[in-house]
Amino acid sequence: MTDPKVSIPEALNALSAGLVLLSAFAMVATRQVRGVVRFFVIQSLLLAASCFLLGYSRNSNHLWTLGAITVAAKAVAIPWILRRLLPGEFYERREIAQAINIPASLLLSLLLAILSEFLVGPLAAASIDSVIRINLPIGLAGVLIGAYSLIARREAIPQLIGILAMENGAFFAGIAIANELPLIAELGVAVGVMLIAVVTGLLSRNIGQTIGTTETGTLSELKEEATPWR
Amino acid sequence: MALDAIVMIPALAAFLCSILPFRKAAWVITLASTWTVLPLSIVLAAQVLSGKRIVGVPGWIEADALSALVLALVSLVAALAAVFAGGYMRRREHDLSHLWWFYCNYNLFIFALLLAPALTEPNLVWVAVELITLFAVLLVGFEKTSGALEAAWKYAVLTMMGAPISLLGFFVLFWAYRSAGGGMPETWERIRALAPSMDTNLLKLSFLLVFVGFGAKAGLAPMHTWLPDAHSQAPSPVCAVLSGVKTTVPLYAILRFLSIILASPAARVGNWMIVLGLVSVAIAAFLLLQVHDYKRMFAYSTVEHMGIILTGAGLATQASDFGAVSQMMNHAITKSLCFYVAGVMLLTLSTREIKSIQGLFRVSPFAGSALLLCALAIAGAPPFPIFLSEFSILSAGVRAGRYTAVAILASLIAIAFVAIMWQVNRMMFGRPATQYVVESPPVTCRLAVVGAALPVILLGVYIPAPLHDLLQLAARQLGGH
Numbered sequence: 227m228t229d230p231k232v233s234i235p236e237a238l239n240a241l242s243a244g245l246v247l248l249s250a251f252a253m254v255a256t257r258q259v260r261g262v263v264r265f266f267v268i269q270s271l272l273l274a275a276s277c278f279l280l281g282y283s284r285n286s287n288h289l290w291t292l293g294a295i296t297v298a299a300k301a302v303a304i305p306w307i308l309r310r311l312l313p314g315e316f317y318e319r320r321e322i323a324q325a326i327n328i329p330a331s332l333l334l335s336l337l338l339a340i341l342s343e344f345l346v347g348p349l350a351a352a353s354i355d356s357v358i359r360i361n362l363p364i365g366l367a368g369v370l371i372g373a374y375s376l377i378a379r380r381e382a383i384p385q386l387i388g389i390l391a392m393e394n395g396a397f398f399a400g401i402a403i404a405n406e407l408p409l410i411a412e413l414g415v416a417v418g419v420m421l422i423a424v425v426t427g428l429l430s431r432n433i434g435q436t437i438g439t440t441e442t443g444t445l446s447e448l449k450e451e452a453t454p455w456r
Numbered sequence: 457m458a459l460d461a462i463v464m465i466p467a468l469a470a471f472l473c474s475i476l477p478f479r480k481a482a483w484v485i486t487l488a489s490t491w492t493v494l495p496l497s498i499v500l501a502a503q504v505l506s507g508k509r510i511v512g513v514p515g516w517i518e519a520d521a522l523s524a525l526v527l528a529l530v531s532l533v534a535a536l537a538a539v540f541a542g543g544y545m546r547r548r549e550h551d552l553s554h555l556w557w558f559y560c561n562y563n564l565f566i567f568a569l570l571l572a573p574a575l576t577e578p579n580l581v582w583v584a585v586e587l588i589t590l591f592a593v594l595l596v597g598f599e600k601t602s603g604a605l606e607a608a609w610k611y612a613v614l615t616m617m618g619a620p621i622s623l624l625g626f627f628v629l630f631w632a633y634r635s636a637g638g639g640m641p642e643t644w645e646r647i648r649a650l651a652p653s654m655d656t657n658l659l660k661l662s663f664l665l666v667f668v669g670f671g672a673k674a675g676l677a678p679m680h681t682w683l684p685d686a687h688s689q690a691p692s693p694v695c696a697v698l699s700g701v702k703t704t705v706p707l708y709a710i711l712r713f714l715s716i717i718l719a720s721p722a723a724r725v726g727n728w729m730i731v732l733g734l735v736s737v738a739i740a741a742f743l744l745l746q747v748h749d750y751k752r753m754f755a756y757s758t759v760e761h762m763g764i765i766l767t768g769a770g771l772a773t774q775a776s777d778f779g780a781v782s783q784m785m786n787h788a789i790t791k792s793l794c795f796y797v798a799g800v801m802l803l804t805l806s807t808r809e810i811k812s813i814q815g816l817f818r819v820s821p822f823a824g825s826a827l828l829l830c831a832l833a834i835a836g837a838p839p840f841p842i843f844l845s846e847f848s849i850l851s852a853g854v855r856a857g858r859y860t861a862v863a864i865l866a867s868l869i870a871i872a873f874v875a876i877m878w879q880v881n882r883m884m885f886g887r888p889a890t891q892y893v894v895e896s897p898p899v900t901c902r903l904a905v906v907g908a909a910l911p912v913i914l915l916g917v918y919i920p921a922p923l924h925d926l927l928q929l930a931a932r933q934l935g936g937h
Contacts, residue, residue, distance in 0.1 A: 349657055369620050376617050385613055392620035399624055403631035407579060408641055410516075414583035415623065418590075422619070425590045426612055429597055433605045442613075445606040448685045 235283035236357055242276045243364045246398055247339060250371045253391055254331050254378075260317045262384045263305060266391055269368075270300035273394050277401055280357060289405055292412055296397070299416045304390065304423045308383070311427040316383055316440055325378045335371045342366035361402035368395020382430035382440040386423065393419050458500050459512035459519055462527060463570050465489045465496075466534075470563035473556055482559035483542050489563060490535040493570070497531040500524050501926055515641045516577055521929035523573040525781065526701075526708050529788040530573070532911075533700045534566045536904045540796050541693035543898025547803055548599070548691060558598055558691075565591035565697070572705050576643040578626050578713075582619075585706055589615050589673060592702055596690040607689035611682040615673045622669025628662035629713075644712050648935070651719040663717050663725065666710065673706040676766065677736040680759045684747075687755035688808065692799025695751065699758045700792035704784055707762055711769050711780070715935030718772055729770025730861050736763025737868045744875035749808045750801065753879055754794045757834050760872050761787045761842075767865055768849040769934055773856045777931040779849035785927065786841040786915070790833045793908035797826045800897045800905060810879055815888030823897070824884060826905050831880040833912050835873040841915040 249269040256262050277293030280286070326334070343363045350362045372392030379385050400407070434440045469489035473482045501524045503510055510519040519527065541562070545555055568587035575581050589612075597608030633642055636654040651659070672679035683703075687695050717725050740760035747753045761783065768780030804820050805813060817824035833840040846869060853862035915923075 346661070349661065366624065369624055372620070373617055376613060382609075389613070389616045389620070392617070393623065396620040396624040396627065400627040404627040404634075406634060406640070407627075407630060408577070411577060411579035411583070414580055418583050418586040418619075421587070421590050422616055425593055426616070429593065429605065429608055429612060432597065432600060433609060436600055436605055437602050442609050445609065447603055447606055448610075448688070 233283055235279040239276050239279045239283075239357060240360050242272050242279065243360045243398070246272045246276075246394070247364050247367060250368050250391060250395070251332060251335055253384075253387065254335050254371060254375050255328050257320050257328070259319050259381060259383050262387050263308065263317070266387045266394075267301050267305055269391060269394050270296060273398055273401075274301065276361075276398065280401060280405070284405075286405060288407075288409070289401060291409065292401065292405075295412060295416045299420055300390070300394070303420055307420070307423050308386075308427050311424070311431055312383070313431075313434070316430075316434065319381060319440065325380065331374070331378055335374060338370040338374060339364075339367040342370055355402070358402045362399045365395045365397070365399025365402075368392065368398055371395075380441050382426075382433065382442045385442060386426045386430065389422060389426070390419065393422075457512075458496050458503070459510055459517060459574055462493050462496050462500065462531070463512070463517070463567065463574050465493050466563045466567035466570060470560050470567060473560040473563060476556070482556040483538075486538045486541070486559045486563055490531065490538045490566065493531045493566075494535045497524070497528045501528050502922070504929070505922055505926055512574065515643060516580070517574050518576050518643075519574060520645075520933060521926055522708070522712070522781070522933040525785065525926055525930045526573040526705065527570060529704065529785060530566070530569045530701045533697055533788055533792045534569070536792060536796070536908050537693040537696045538562070539900050539907070540696065540799060540904035541691075541900075543900035544693055544799050544803065545691065547895075547898060558595070561591055561594050561598070562694070565595060565694075569697070569701060569705055573708060576645065577641055578629060578644065578647070578709075579642075581709055582623055582626050585622075585670065585673060585709060586619055588702060588705060589619070592686075592694075592698060595694045596686045596698075598691060598694070599689070601689075604689040607682075607685035611686040614679065614682040618669035618672035618679070620669075622666045625662045625665025625667075625669060628658055628665065632658035632662065644716070648716045648719050651716045652721060654720060656720060656722040659717060659720055660725070663713055666713055670706040670710050671732075673703075674710065675703045675759050675762050676707075676732065677739040677759060677763070680736065680739070683759060684743075684752040684755040687758070687795075688749050688751040692751075692795050692802060695754075695798070696792040696795035699755060699795055700788045703758055703762055704788060707765060707784075710766075711934055714769055715933060718935040718937075726770045726772045730767050730858070733763045733765070733767030733770055734861065734864055734868070736760070736766065737865065737872070738763075741868045741872040741875065744872050744879070747879065748810055750810050750813075750879070750883065751795070751798050751808055753810070753876065754791065754798060754834070757794075757872065757876065758787075758791060760869075761791070764846060764849065764865070764869070767861065768852070769936075771849070771853050771856055771858060771861070772934075772936040773852055774931065774936045775852035775855060776849055777934040777936040778928060779845050779852055780934065781927050781931045782845035783842070783849065786845050789908065789911050789915070790830065790840070790842055793905065793912055794830045794834050796901065796905045796908055797823065797830045800826065800901050803897045803901065804894055806893065806895075810883055813883040814886040816883050817885065819888045819894055820896075822902065826909070827880060828884060829909060829912070831876055833916075835876040836869060837873075839916045840912060844916065 252265045274293040274296040281289030350359045376388035504524040572584035593612045632654045675683040740756045836842040
């Protein structure tokens with residue numbers, strides 16, 4: 227960072243930002259379902275670390291609370307919920323056939339990260355806050371890469387983790403740009419995220435039981451067929 | 457006070473359904489809660505009309521004319537769908553012990569639908585819209601057939617992909633609001649008042665993100681692909697709520713945001729809204745020619761109507777806003793009727809395929825005449841309310857000098873009209889195939905069809921003065937000039 231006035235917590239936040247981006251790449255590159263969940267937990271812990279660092283440097287109780295909520299919801303509750311809801315064999319699965327192979331996926335993710343810097347870089351640069359300059363592009367990159375993995379993945383759990391990773395990205399930007407959000411809104415959002423995990427987990431369990439596969443990407447019973455003319 | 461009650465009653469009903477897990481009890485509780493909420497929401501609308509400020513929790517739960525209108529629509533559709541569900545679910549569901557779970561979910565779904573328009577803080581509106589999606593997903597997958605589960609999964613993935621995107625959008629909005637010196641709590645009204653002094657680029661970015669995220673939930677093209685799947689696989693009473701008002705509520709949030717953008721002179725997005733609205737109408741109009749399943753047909757018509765509402769709001773004149781708001785109301789009452797009729801047809805003939813239905817009029821005069829009525833109404837034939845609101849959007853466009861947009865919209869509406877009537881014609885007339893095992897629909901289903909048909913017929917010929925005033929007040933909230 228060229229800004230000479232960057233304090234130590236903010237420099238550490240920049241480090242954490244880099245690691246958040248790396249863990250997003252790691253989620254794209256991991257084939258094993260268990261590994262994807264593990265990287266999601268790591269990413270959530272990094273997000274919480276950034277909350278604590280910024281909470282310390284700005285003396286904001288708010289960010290401390292948000293960090294605590296993040297750890298409780300995303301690093302503890304969600305993995306626990308998924309483990310309770312889903313049978314073990316879902317976790318042991320390895321995803322062999324992705325729509326796009328992993329090196330190409332990584333390249334695309336990199337392009338998405340560069341794209342998000344292009345999109346919001348100018349906006350963030352206009353701000354005097356150095357944290358925004360780091361968190362906003364990386365948060366947007368997290369959202370876009372999560373969306374990409376949601377499209378490219380075919381297994382139910384990695385798709386679900388993709389949604390949650392997108393949420394992490396949104397929050398990573400949020401702690402910089404919207405750190406005075408009322409607590410009730412933060413709590414509501416956290417509950418919303420947990421419910422997403424519960425509902426999609428429940429649904430993928432039902433799909434596993436009824437259809438006999440968790441490869442949700444291959445479901446194609448419902449679609450529009452052409453030529454009804456007669 | 458009434459506002460708090462409207463929001464809390466369905467939540468209470470859901471709780472009661474979960475502790476009294478009997479089929480009959482759950483249905484009676486649901487009926488009681490939805491039919492208490494309906495008069496309350498009408499009282500609320502009357503209070504808004506008399507100029508009273510409706511406050512539930514100051515700064516958090518408040519209602520103006522637009523939210524009162526959406527609340528009334530949601531509670532009307534919810535009440536009739538609850539009546540319809542009684543007979544329909546008993547007939548369709550073989551394992552009756554799970555019905556309490558259905559009604560519990562249904563009440564939670566209605567709770568979330570009523571919560572979103574009652575909240576004034578955008579981030580909490582995001583939470584409410586998220587809750588709507590989650591409970592809707594559970595209801596879509598309720599029948600647990602492979603088709604229903606597939607539809608629910610696609611619905612979940614596509615619309616929840618929108619959730620973090622719109623969340624980021626709301627964070628950016630909050631950033632812009634605070635940078636312009638806005639006070640806490642952040643409300644739609646305060647944001648709109650501050651909009652002229654907010655950073656235009658930030659506003660545009662946040663609107664783009666929210667539009668992508670909520671547009672997926674409202675079923676706007678090209679994020680509409682989940683909609684026909686979900687609407688063809690969900691139980692019919694759920695479809696009526698999904699199609700009639702569940703798409704309207706995220707659109708309501710988009711329109712609120714649009715009014716903020718329109719208040720900022722530098723950010724011009726009206727034309728983009730017109731283009732995106734027309735794209736939705738176009739895609740829906742051409743897919744309507746292709747459908748094989750009558751529930752999917754009604755689903756595509758929802759995509760069409762969402763596009764029309766967006767186009768109306770994008771024209772951004774007072775007259776076109778009035779058209780958009782009336783279209784919202786007319787869509788809700790007409791589309792819910794369509795899905796009750798679709799449910800009756802499914803119970804009568806046990807098929808969803810258009811091709812395998814012929815001579816419906818002779819097989820079941822009730823289902824046949826109801827289908828003809830709702831198809832004419834939803835396609836926008838003259839004596840029905842949809843015609844009036846579409847006409848007022850088109851004429852507002854002409855008065856604003858937007859001839860190209862009006863010409864495209866009018867021809868697309870015509871294509872959709874022809875497509876729907878052609879499909880319905882194939883089902884209505886001809887010689888009935890002999891292999892039908894015809895079952896007559898339950899009384900509650902007939903009641904719901906008749907109850908929903910009444911406003912559709914009446915509002916086409918006569919709009920009561922208070923309703924007209926409410927629509928006009930609500931249209932003013934959209935911020936057209």
